[in-house]
């Protein structure tokens with residue numbers, strides 16, 4: 416059903432004097448960001464974004480959210496009109512007027528294609544180690560849901576599909592049951608137990624170091640997404656005069 420070769424756009428970096436894409440394609444291992452995990456040989460790292468994405472039918476976004484806008488702008492004129500996007504990205508951005516902007520909506524607006532979402536109580540190292548995880552796929556039509564379920568589901572990675580009909584929009588998106596899916600409270604529990612932002616919280620109170628210093632020491636080039644998202648949430652809440660409702664009167668004092 417699917418092409419066997421998977422092009423993986425990879426932001427080029429130097430690792431121990433060599434190009435990271437060359438190391439990944441030779442060793443079949445992302446020695447910088449996911450050491451110790453062998454990647455299948457059909458996954459090919461490509462440093463040129465246009466080259467990697469121009470013939471793709473499915474575009475899977477899984478990068479830190481601050482890079483999505485620039486990435487989409489580079490791809491804008493080069494992708495297939497019929498392509499479908501899937502975002503695995505947590506966090507959100509803010510629109511020009513300061514309002515809340517979902518990453519999937521940003522992808523749709525820049526690329527003019529549908530963007531589904533895959534999100535759940537799963538941490539990358541656990542998925543890579545094939546530990547049992549589950550996730551929710553949010554999409555607009557049943558066909559998209561079936562396609563993506565057959566792409567992502569594995570015995571150790573259970574996918575449930577939540578079709579949010581176009582037009583039902585926000586009302587459907589806010590259904591109470593969504594809160595009890597993998598992308599809801601379960602994701603919150605997973606990230607509070609094992610995520611890297613939890614590690615940041617614990618370390619920041621035990622040391623006198625700044626977030627930037629800790630990022631360099633603990634994450635070896637990755638970044639904590641939590642502080643960036645917290646900043647955006649603060650911006651949106653201030654703009655809507657909702658700080659007190661969110662944090663409580665005394666917390667703000």
Ligand SMILES: NC(=O)c1ccc[n+]([C@@H]2O[C@H](COP(=O)([O-])OP(=O)(O)OC[C@H]3O[C@@H](n4cnc5c(N)ncnc54)[C@H](O)[C@@H]3O)[C@@H](O)[C@H]2O)c1
Pocket residue numbers: 425426427448477478479480482486502503504505506533534535536537538539550636637638640
């Ligand atoms: N959907 C889910 O269930 C789920 C679970 C875990 C994580 N995530 C999300 O996946 C995303 C990626 O998480 P991660 O743990 O791989 O993050 P990470 O910090 O490990 O990401 C590093 C990646 O960013 C790339 N990068 C660095 N600079 C770049 C640039 N200028 N332009 C483009 N790419 C650049 C690097 O090549 C590397 O691949 C995050 O948005 C995270 O929220 C989703």
